[in-house]
Each structure stands twice: as structure tokens, then as C-alpha cells.
Amino acid sequence: MIRTRALARSFRSGKHTVEAVRGVDLDVAEGELVALLGPNGAGKTTLLRMLTTLLPPTAGAATVAGYDVRTDAARVRARIGVVGQGHGLGESQRARDELLTQARLYGVGRREARARADELLEMLELTGVADRGTPSLSGGQKRRLDIALGLVHRPRMLFLDEPSTGLDPQSRANLWGHVARLRAEHGTTVLVTTHYLDEADGHAERAVVVDHGTVIADGTPDALKGQVPGDRVTLDDVFLNLTGRSLREGE
Amino acid sequence: MSAATTERNTQDPGAVRPSAVRDVLAVWNRQARPLVRNPLAVVFGMAQPLLYLALFAPLLTGLGGPEGQDPWQWFVPGLLVMLALFTCGFAGFGLLPEIASGAHERMLATPASRTSLLLGRVVQDVALMLVQSVLVLLLVLPLGFRAPLPETVLGLALLAVLGAVLATLSYVVALATRQTYVFAPVLQTVVMPLMLLSGVLLPMDLAPGWLYTLSRLNPLAHVVDAERALFAGQWGTDVAVGWVVALVLLVLSLVLGARMMRRGAS
Ligand SMILES: Nc1ncnc2c1ncn2[C@@H]1O[C@H](COP(=O)(O)OP(=O)(O)O)[C@@H](O)[C@H]1O
Ligand SMILES: [Mg+2]
Numbered sequence: 001m002i003r004t005r006a007l008a009r010s011f012r013s014g015k016h017t018v019e020a021v022r023g024v025d026l027d028v029a030e031g032e033l034v035a036l037l038g039p040n041g042a043g044k045t046t047l048l049r050m051l052t053t054l055l056p057p058t059a060g061a062a063t064v065a066g067y068d069v070r071t072d073a074a075r076v077r078a079r080i081g082v083v084g085q086g087h088g089l090g091e092s093q094r095a096r097d098e099l100l101t102q103a104r105l106y107g108v109g110r111r112e113a114r115a116r117a118d119e120l121l122e123m124l125e126l127t128g129v130a131d132r133g134t135p136s137l138s139g140g141q142k143r144r145l146d147i148a149l150g151l152v153h154r155p156r157m158l159f160l161d162e163p164s165t166g167l168d169p170q171s172r173a174n175l176w177g178h179v180a181r182l183r184a185e186h187g188t189t190v191l192v193t194t195h196y197l198d199e200a201d202g203h204a205e206r207a208v209v210v211d212h213g214t215v216i217a218d219g220t221p222d223a224l225k226g227q228v229p230g231d232r233v234t235l236d237d238v239f240l241n242l243t244g245r246s247l248r249e250g251e
Numbered sequence: 252m253s254a255a256t257t258e259r260n261t262q263d264p265g266a267v268r269p270s271a272v273r274d275v276l277a278v279w280n281r282q283a284r285p286l287v288r289n290p291l292a293v294v295f296g297m298a299q300p301l302l303y304l305a306l307f308a309p310l311l312t313g314l315g316g317p318e319g320q321d322p323w324q325w326f327v328p329g330l331l332v333m334l335a336l337f338t339c340g341f342a343g344f345g346l347l348p349e350i351a352s353g354a355h356e357r358m359l360a361t362p363a364s365r366t367s368l369l370l371g372r373v374v375q376d377v378a379l380m381l382v383q384s385v386l387v388l389l390l391v392l393p394l395g396f397r398a399p400l401p402e403t404v405l406g407l408a409l410l411a412v413l414g415a416v417l418a419t420l421s422y423v424v425a426l427a428t429r430q431t432y433v434f435a436p437v438l439q440t441v442v443m444p445l446m447l448l449s450g451v452l453l454p455m456d457l458a459p460g461w462l463y464t465l466s467r468l469n470p471l472a473h474v475v476d477a478e479r480a481l482f483a484g485q486w487g488t489d490v491a492v493g494w495v496v497a498l499v500l501l502v503l504s505l506v507l508g509a510r511m512m513r514r515g516a517s
Contacts, residue, residue, distance in 0.1 A: 052360050074362050082360040086353030092285035104277035105361040107270075149357065 001157050001189045002028035002051060007060035008213075009046050020046040022213040023060065028191060030156070033183050035200035036193040037235065038210040044193040045085055047210070048161050051191070052082045065157055078106070081150030085161040087142050088149060089134040095145050096121065096130040099152055106153035113152070120148040124178060140171030147178065158182070160192040164199060176203045197235035209239060216242050274363040278371020279378075282345075286379065297383045300334045304387070307452065318454055323396045328406065328478035329451035331384050332471060335410055336449075338380040339417035340442055342372065343425030343434060350429055365512035369422060373508075376418040377411050384410060398482060405490075406481040412497040413474050419508040426511045449475050470496045 009021045021043040028034050036044050049055035051064050053073040062069045065079035090098060096117050103113035121127045124144040129137055137145065143163055150158055160179070164172040180203060182188050194200065200207045201221045209217040209224070217224055217238065225233040228241045240246045286292055304326075311322040318325040349355040358368055384407060388398055421438070428434040448455075448462075449471040455463055466472045477493020480486070 054356060054360055077360060078362040080360075082357065084353040084356055084360075086351075088353040088357030090281070090354050091348055091352075093281065094284075097281070097284055101277050101281040102357075102361070104280075105274060105358060105363040107273070107362065146357075 001030045001032070002026060002062070002064050002191065004051070004062040005060055007047070007050060007057055007062050009043075009050055009055060009058050019213055021050070021057075024210075024213075024215055026208065026215065028189065030189055031183070031187045032206060033179070033190045033204050034192070034206045034208060035204035036191060036208050036210060037197045037200055037239075038193075038195065039239075040195055042195075042210045043213040044195075044210060045161055046213075048159055048191070048193060052080060052159050053077055054082075078153075079155060079157065081153070081155035081158040083146045083150040083158070083160045083163060085165075087134075088146055089137075089142060091135055093134055094131050095126060095134060095137065098134065098145070099148060102149045103152040108153055116152055116154075120151055124148050138171075140167050140174065143167060143171070143175060144178065147175075151182070154186075155188070157189040158191075160190065162193055162195065164194060164196065172199070179203070197239055201235060207235065209235075209242065211239075211243055271364055271367045274367035275371045275374060277363070278358075278368055279374045280371075282372055282375035283378070293379065293382055294386070296338055296379065297334060297386070299337050300330055300383075300387070303333065303452075304330055304391070314453075316454060316456070323391050323394055324482065325454075325479065327387065327391050327396055328482045329449070329475045330387065331406070331410055332413065332449065332475050332478060333446065333451050334383055334387065335380050335414040335417055336442060336446055336471070338383060339376045339414040340421050340445075341438065342376040342418040343421035343438070344431070346372070346422055346425045347429070347431050347434060350425070366509040369419070369508050369512045372422065373415050373418045377414040380414045381407060381411060397484075399484060402481045402484060406478050409474065409477060409481070409494060409497055412494075412501050413471075416497065416500045416504045419504040423504070423508050423511050426514075445469060445471050448472060451475055470500055 004024055004026045007021060007024045007026075008019070010017050010019045012018075024047060036047070038044050046055065050057050051062055051069060053064075053069050053076050056070060064076045067075040067079075069076055093101075099117035099120060100113050103116055104110070108116060117130075118127075121130045124147060126141060126144055126148065129141055134142065134145070147158075147160070147163065150160070163179075164175050167175065176199070179190055179192065183190055192204070197209075205220055207217070207219065207221050207224060208215055221235060224235065224238045228237050230237075236246065308322050308326045308330075311318045311326060313319060346355065359365065388396070388403070392398065424437055424441075425434055428437060446452075448466040448469040450466060451471075455466040455472065458466065473489075473496045474493045476489045477491075480489035480493075
């Protein structure tokens with residue numbers, strides 16, 4: 001579903017060049033649920049924005065859903081769902097209306113768009129707030145609506161950038177439950193980023209840890225934890241072991 | 252039809268190709284919805300021009316030229332241009348929070364063409380401005396303003412072209428600045444001289460030579476002249492020049508706007 005080779009992106013700001021992603025090789029098979037883990041600034045968002053055609057790479061290559069992100073961006077876009085890091089909701093829009101517009105932009109017919117919106121509102125427990133303005137939704141509801149927006153066209157691949165940031169533990173667990181269900185019921189391939197390393201535990205079967213723009217570990221959460229001696233090892237310990245830095249230091 | 256679409260969707264959602272017209276309509280629809288739900292906002296958006304109409308236009312009565320003899324007939328065509336400047340020129344303010352929140356990027360990630368995403372917004376801004384213009388005309392007709400139908404239609408069409416130019420350029424500036432605190436002063440710096448040098452408020456004939464020359468370099472001034480000529484029933488060079496200026500600007504701004512949108516977010 002995803003294949004990148006030496007994918008890189010740097011940003012120039014004045015005299016400085018920030019190498020946000022440096023040479024990432026990543027393969028994700030159809031149907032996988034992969035968690036992309038790393039501290040703030042690791043390059044997760046930049047990597048996702050390249051894979052979702054929002055940002056051209058400065059070097060390397062990537063294909064998503066069988067198409068090159070550079071030369072076949074429109075075909076990639078039609079086949080993936082994208083949930084960005086911020087809330088992608090219009091301030092003066094109602095929840096259902098945003099879903100309808102989004103469906104139309106993906107080329108879904110009018111009648112089907114309405115059915116699809118209702119279905120997603122139901123699935124993500126948003127039916128009760130469907131006709132409310134988006135600013136009045138809770139954090140968890142907004143995030144679930146973001147996810148619904150990414151699913152209107154039944155994409156086979158979904159990208160989620162920090163979907164759980166800012167949510168309370170209960171909403172967070174609820175959100176992961178939805179993602180897991182999506183995958184179990186529809187076989188959707190999911191790539192989800194988070195800077196809460198331990199979130200991947202128990203939810204994702206594969207964790208890819210990035211730091212300073214490169215992949216520093218890739219495997220099942222259990223295999224990664226097996227590399228660190230001791231019991232009750234967490235993914236935070238794995239990160240500490242790999243980098244000599246604790247993720248908690250900066251917080 | 253729905254069976255075929257559904258089948259195609261489950262096999263390969265990418266097989267359904269969006270059309271430019273549908274994309275423009277979808278975005279227009281989205282942008283229009285809040286105003287349809289709350290029509291009063293249409294009137295709030297025209298507060299500034301209405302204040303000029305009520306509190307400034309009557310001052311003209313004391314002046315000697317055509318503006319003094321028939322203040323409504325002289326002032327209202329220019330007021331319509333002012334309306335285009337405020338409603339369409341400030342359109343970028345609506346995009347800024349969507350750039351900040353990620354809603355804009357969410358739409359950039361869809362297969363809809365980026366030019367369509369821009370045009371849908373511009374169409375709504377122009378539509379709003381036309382509704383406001385008609386409201387102004389309805390307001391001044393009982394006061395003795397003369398608006399013969401063919402001239403009015405042509406005048407509003409010219410206004411729509413100008414509005415599309417202003418809205419597009421406003422989005423270009425919003426996409427370039429991205430932050431409200433940069434966008435707002437940039438816009439103010441451009442809009443105020445454009446308005447003062449357009450001859451909307453007072454005839455530029457009153458200006459000293461250098462100021463008059465400056466005003467001739469302002470495209471808005473030519474559209475104001477064309478609108479005044481039209482509503483006075485004078486079909487002549489003023490009308491032709493106004494249209495040519497507006498159409499040339501339309502092409503240039505759309506090329507620039509499309510390029511800016513395609514560059515996307517970075
Ligand atoms: N548009 C941008 N312009 C300049 N620098 C950027 C931009 N986007 C990201 N960066 C920089 O790239 C690095 C990686 O950022 P990001 O991909 O957002 O990390 P993460 O999502 O893992 O927190 C950071 O140092 C960040 O400041
Ligand atoms: Mg990020």
C-alpha cells in the first residue's frame with residue numbers, strides 16, 4: 001500500500017535548513033495498522049504530508065495505493081483518506097454539511113453522499129450532534145468528525161496524524177477502538193502517528209519509531225520491548241534505550 | 252445509477268473522477284450555507300457602504316458639479332464599486348482560519364482540482380456582493396435613482412468581474428501571508444489607497460494634477476467611471492475602458508490565483 005525509498009524533505013528558513021525527514025524506507029502492506037511513533041519534531045507530520053501529496057519530497061520516491069505521489073497525485077488523493085494534525089472543520093459549518101461537501105469533493109453522488117454521511121455519523125457516534133455547528137462539539141467529537149471526513153469515500157487507506165492529541169484517556173481509548181473496528185470490518189490500511197508512544201501498545205501490531213527524521217526501530221510492540229532487558233518494559237523505555245533520551249524530558 | 256456507483260466505489264474509489272463543475276458547486280454550496288442559514292449576515296457585511304450612503308452622500312448636495320446636482324445618481328455607481336472592494340477584497344479573511352485549522356489542507360488532500368477549490372469561494376463572494384448591490388439599488392430607487400434595466404444588468408455584470416478579481420487577489424494575499432496579523436495590515440495598506448484614488452467619494456477632477464495622474468493608474472477608477480457612465484445611460488469609451496481593464500485583470504488574477512493554489516501548503 002505504501003512504499004518509500006530514501007524519502008527526504010528539508011525546509012529552508014533563512015540561512016538554516018531543517019532536514020525534517022532524511023532518507024526513509026518504509027513498506028506498509030495492504031490491511032496493516034501501523035503506528036508511527038516519535039517525539040514532537042521527529043518528522044512524522046512531514047512524512048505524512050509527503051505520502052498524502054500535500055508536500056513534494058525534496059529527494060527520494062514514494063508510491064501510495066500504487067501511484068507515485070509526485071507524478072500521480074490526483075490518483076493517490078482519490079484513493080486515500082487524510083486526517084490532518086489540526087481540526088479540519090469549518091468554523092461556520094455544521095457537522096453533517098461538512099461531510100456532504102467532503103463527499104462531493106471526492107466525487108460521491110448526491111444521494112450516496114447523504115447515505116454515507118448518516119452511516120458515518122452513526123458509526124462514530126455523532127448522530128446527536130449532526131446538525132450542530134462544529135465549534136460547539138467537544139474535543140473528542142471534533143476528532144471523530146475529522147475521521148468521518150476522512151472516510152466519506154470509503155478509502156482503502158487512511159492516514160491519521162495525531163488523532164488522539166489533546167483528548168482525555170477515555171476519548172482516546174474510544175478513538176482507538178473506532179480505528180481498530182474500521183480495520184477489522186473493512187480491512188482498511190491505517191497509518192497513524194502519535195507522540196504518546198505507549199498508545200501503540202495493544203492497538204497497533206506494528207510500531208515504526210522515528211527520531212530526527214529517520215526510522216530508528218520497526219517491529220511489533222512486543223518485539224521492540226523484547227530488546228530492552230527487564231520486565232514491564234514500555235515503549236518509552238524502548239525509545240530511551242535507542243536514543244539515550246527520555247521522551248518525557250522535554251515535557 | 253447508485254448500484255453501479257457503489258460497485259465501482261468498493262472496487263476502486265479512485266475510479267470516480269470528480270468534475271470541475273461539481274467541485275466548484277460543492278465549494279460554493281459550502282461557502283453559501285452559513286449565509287443562507289443566517290441572512291442577516293448579508294446586511295451586516297455591507298455596513299460600511301451603507302454608512303457612506305446615509306452619512307456621506309448627503310454632503311454632496313452642497314457641491315457644484317454633477318455630484319451636487321444629482322448626488323444619488325453620481326454616488327451610487329461608485330458605492331457599488333466600494334461594496335465590491337469591501338465584500339470581495341476582504342474575502343481572504345474567511346480563508347485564514349481554515350488555513351490555520353487545517354480545513355483548507357483537508358480540502359487540498361481531496362482529488363478536487365485546486366483551481367475549483369478557489370473558484371467555488373470566489374463565486375460565492377461575487378454572489379454575495381451582487382445580492383448586496385441589488386439591495387442597495389432597491390434602497391435608492393425610491394429616492395429617485397434611475398436604473399434602466401439594460402444598463403443595470405451590464406453594470407452589475409461589470410461589478411461581478413471586478414468582484415471576482417478582488418476576491419481572487421484577496422485569496423492570493425491570504426495564501427501568501429497565511430497569518431491574520433500579516434494579512435490584515437497588508438490588506439488595509441492596499442485597500443485604502445485603492446478606494447481613495449478611485450474617485451468613489453469625490454470626483455477626481457477636483458484633484459491636483461499629480462493626484463489625478465495617480466488615480467488614472469488605479470484600475471478601480473476606470474471601473475467607477477464605467478459604472479457612472481452606464482447608470483447615466485452614456486454608452487461610450489468610459490464603459491469600454493472599464494470592461495477592458497476589468498477583463499484583463501480577471502485573466503491575470505485567475506492565472507495567479509490558480510498558480511498559488513496549486514503550489515498548495517508548504
Ligand atoms: N512548513 C515547515 N517549514 C519549516 N519547517 C518545518 C515545516 N514543517 C515542519 N518543519 C520542521 O520539520 C521538523 C519536523 O516537523 P514535523 O514533521 O511537524 O514533526 P512531528 O510531526 O513529528 O512533530 C521540525 O523541526 C519542524 O520545525
Ligand atoms: Mg506532527
